[in-house]
Amino acid sequence: MKKISMVFVIIVLSMGTFYSINQATNQDKPPDSSKDPVVTMILEDNQTVKIELYPQYAPNTVNNFIDLINKKFYDGMSFSRIVPNYLVQTGDPIGDGTGFPGYFIKSECKQNGVKNKIKCEExxxxxxxxxxxxxxxxxxxxxLQDDLGLNGQYTAFGKIIEGMDVLQEIGKTPVNEKNIPQEEIKIKTITVDTFGIHYDEPQVISIYEQRNKS
Structure with a gap:
């Protein structure tokens, strides 16, 4: 009887030790590395667009995008170019097509030597x-529509997962001969959820470096 009791105590203690170790292990688990970052863009009229980013195909581009978002670079920015029913464009702090953050980054696309498999689809x-x-x-x-002719020429780095209808509606906005919207459409805020995963600052190319390459 004593032997049976002793065995029972050992089993209970072992289970307790396993539970403690397992609990500690669960607490120490790193963030889910399978989670791609998700960007939330809220427009001035409070409509929402969500974008999933793909760092596995364009890592430095994603790093750059996340870095700019965290610096609130895009907050309050307008859509500077709309090609009706084809594409919408933003990210220009000047608004005339020449704006940029003061540096360049590498083109992460096939024609620039990068194995980026994302197709240029809607x-x-x-x-x-x-x-x-x-x-x-x-x-x-x-x-706003498929254009597989762009595959490999431009750095594709994410896709809309919510709010495509919002963008399609923006794509119907009247524009002038330079595809500049006749009415201003502004972004209120852009934020990003990285699910606890750290993304490095981007590797950049200075204006001096770019000029010397030309």
Whole structure:
């Protein structure tokens, strides 16, 4: 009988030790690394658009986007260019198509030597650039329809997961001959949820470096 009691005590103690270890392990678990960052864009009229980012395909671009969002770079910014029913573009602090954050980043697309598999389909978000590669900064556009002809030419780095109807409506806004909206459409705020995962500051290209490459 004593032997049975002793065995029972050992089992209970073992279970208690396992529970404690398991509880400690659960508490020490790192954030879920399978969670891609999700961006929430709230427009001036309080409509919401959500974007899932894909750091596995364009890591430095995602780092840059998150860094600018955290610095509130995009808050209060307008959509500077709309090609009706094709794309909407924002991220220009000046508003004439020349604005950027004071530096450039590398083009993370196939034609610039990066294995980026994201297709340029409806709802995909891409970085804007000049005619040259490695001139991206802060401007980005969102496709309102598929254009697979752009595949590999522009850095695609995310996709709309909520609010595509909001963007389609913006895509119907009247524009002038330069595709500048005739009525101002503003972003109130852009925030990002990284689910506890840290993203580094972007690797940047200075204006001096870019000029010397041309």
């Amino acid at each position: 709802g995909v978000i891409c970085m804007s650039r000049s005619k040259r590669y490695n001139t991206e900064g802060s401007q980005f556009f969102i496709l």
